[in-house]
Structures are given as C-alpha cells and as structure tokens.
Amino acid sequence: MREFRMPSLGADMDAGTLVQWMVKPGDTVKRGQVVAVVETQKGAIEVEIWEDGMLDRLVVEPGAKVPVGEVLALLRADGEPAGAAAPAAPPVAPPPPPAIAPAARAAPAVPAAPAARARISPAARKLADELGVDIESVRPAEPGGVVSREDVERAAAARKGAEAPAGKPAAADWHAQMRKAIAAAMSRSKREIPHYYLATDIDVTPVMDWLAAENLRRAVAERLLPVVPLMKAVALTLREVPELNGVWENGAFRPSRPVHLGMAIALRGGGLVAPAIHDADSKGLDQLMADLRDLIMRVRGGRLRSSEMSDPTVTLTNLGEQGVEGVFGVIYPPQVAIVGLGKVVERPWVAGGAVGVRKVMTATLAADHRVSDGHRGGLYLAALGRLLQEPEKLR
C-alpha cells in the first residue's frame, strides 16, 4: 500500500486544509492526475498524485487542516491485491495528533464500507463543481432517488448558512495569511542564503524588433508578450551555467536538468506567487505564451497545481512594467538563483565607436554563494546578453 501525503507547496508552507477530493475509493489514478484541492496561505492549489494505482482509502476528510507530510489517502499500486498491506480490521492507527489547529481537524475518515453511492445527474455534478459543493455529500430529496440540480442548490444554500465563518478566509484575513507566507519564505532566504548580486545592461533591440515584426503578422489573440522571448532566453542560458538551476537541500546542491521557471506573478490587491512553467528551456514561444496565459489565469482564479508551486528550479521576476529599471531579487528557497528583468528603455549606446539609440534592459542575477561565484554568475548574464542578440535562436 502506498501513502499519498500532504505535499509541501513551497518553503513557506507547514500545513494545508483539504478542501475537496476529486477522486473516491476504487478510482484508478494516473501519475500527474489532480486528485485533491488544498487551501494554503497562497490560495487553493490543485494537488497531483505522482504514482499510478487504485485509490484504496481516503484518510483525511475535507475541512481538515493537516501538516505537510501527513497521510491523506492510501493507494494500491497496479496489481497489488486489495488489503495487501492494510488489514481490514482493526483500521490503521490514527495518525499522530497534528501540530496545527487540532480543532479544525476532522476525525480520521475511514468508512468501513462505503455507503451505496447515490446516483447523480450530470447537470447536478456540473453545478456542484461550479458552486464548489462536494457532490458526494449531497443527498437526493427522496431516499434512493437521483441527486438533482435542486438538491445541489439546496446543499449550497445550507452550506452558505452553516459554514460561512469556517469557509474560505475573508479577503483581509487571506491577505494577512499571504503576507505571513511571504514573510516566512523571504526571512528564511535572507537568514540562510548568502546572496550575491550582479547586474548588466543588455541591448535588446534585436529581440524587441524581431518581436514587433512577429506580432505584426499575428492575429491579436496570438500575439506574444515581450516577456515571452525573454523567458525562453533566461531558461536556455541556464544550460550553460547549470549551478544556477536547482535546489539546495540537506546541505548540498542538487542541480536540475530541466528548467522549471518560477514566474513571479503579482496578485491584484497585493501579494505574489511564483509558480513554475515546466521545461521552459525546451518549449517554443507559442507554448510558453500559452502556458503563461494559463498560469496567470489560474493564479488569478485561485487554481494552481501542486507541482507548479513546489518544483520551480529558478525564478524570474520582471518588474519592468512598473517602470523599474533594475530589480535585485530575493532567492526563493530552496532555489539558488533569481533573475530580474527591468524596463526596456531607449538609451544612447556606444557600439563600434559610434553612439546610437538602442533599446536597453538591465538584467540582474541574485545567486546563492554556497553554490556559485560571481564569476560564474557573470558568465551567465554575459551569455544571456549574447543570446538576446540572436532572437531566431529563441523560437
């Protein structure tokens, strides 16, 4: 029997509240499938499972706040017989008392025999999804009947009345939680990571001109944002200086071959998250634009996935839009580097002994001195500058 545990969705997370199961016992699950929604200080996150198998049992019920690492469900691997490692009775010992908010925790939910499942109309299931109602908890008006839209509406209204204070935190509270999460991660970073900082000005005229020409021939909905070719360049260049891409764990650096580019995205009304665009170094610009669009929409809609929160290998922060010319970032642990991009401005630029007007951007690097030195960081920024002179290589 395999254990599916509450994942760590970032250096600042110590517990999460299980909001919803997307699967039920007996369901076959595939690696990468979203199986649950967990509320964290940074909003609701869709949690994926990373093993194939059959869901044997849900250990934690929706509404329970549980620490990172706690068992949420038990999973049977493909071919593993039912109950191979889990005796039917007595049930497994309840997990140790959680360190956090015991009052909020439901009793371990291990139904001895699942009750006969109610039949549910597709329209009711869809509505429940829209209203955030756990469809499995809705009872039909008539015993043995089919769960209808009306039943879901009734359940939603009842929940609104009964659970309003215990539901999603109010905006102000949520904002305070977010600040707390950021404070924890950034304090840890500044306490533990010996940062060094570098900056360089890059002539981005070639890539910006290339982008303008490219967008001119594209329909409006297919245009690329200026940050997209920059994302690709930042990710590709990391292949040349791999000690900037990876994580510091247990006193050692673990490099990453793929570049999972954490994108610092500001939230309307304050706060920020930095979820990953996976394999950014090997994706084309259209794919990166599509991924960025999808990510921003889900950040704003509060539907990020666990892998996006937990596995960026480096972060990109782009404050140029606010008119900032240079940003020296704070590394998000356990990562070891953050690249900052400033505003693209027209400046006098000397090349070949002549002064011309060029589009110039300040690129910065904050990196972990335990893993790399300023010399290597400097090589990275120089390589980034070179690559941006050849926009055709970014496709």
Add this chain to the structure above:
Amino acid sequence: MSARTPDEIRTVIFDVLGAIAPETDPSTLVPGKPLREQLDIDSFDFLNVIIRLHEKLGVDIPEADYGELLTLDGAVAYLARRCAAD
C-alpha cells in the same frame, strides 16, 4: 464595422475593463490619466483588453497603436476613428 458614437464605445470599454478588473468602478476613471495605472493592470491584462475590444468592435488594433489606447480619452478617440474607417 459601422461607425459608433463615443458613448457607445465608452460603454464597450467599460464592459471590457469590468471583466478584466472587476473590483474597479469604471465611472471613477480619470479620462486623461493612464488606464493601467488607475486599474493596476499589467501587460497580460492589457493584451486581454485589446483582444476583447477587437472581438466586440471588430477592429484590428496593431501593436504599434497600443500607445493610443493608454488613456480612456485616447482609447475612445482611437476606436471611434477606427470603427468609422472600417
């Protein structure tokens, strides 16, 4: 696309902005001040505004013209001109 009055265009713009930044009240916008500052929208939101204006008004807005849509007044004047021309 046929010509539209500035009021009609302003209504379309308010609809679009309301969908992008739902917490803002478009009637409080200062017409001559940059929209992005007033609404706290980024380039991603701004591109979505352009896409929706294109869908609703049927005018193509080349990237080179984005500068004309920075303020409410500018956007109304530009879009009225483009709707009349198309």
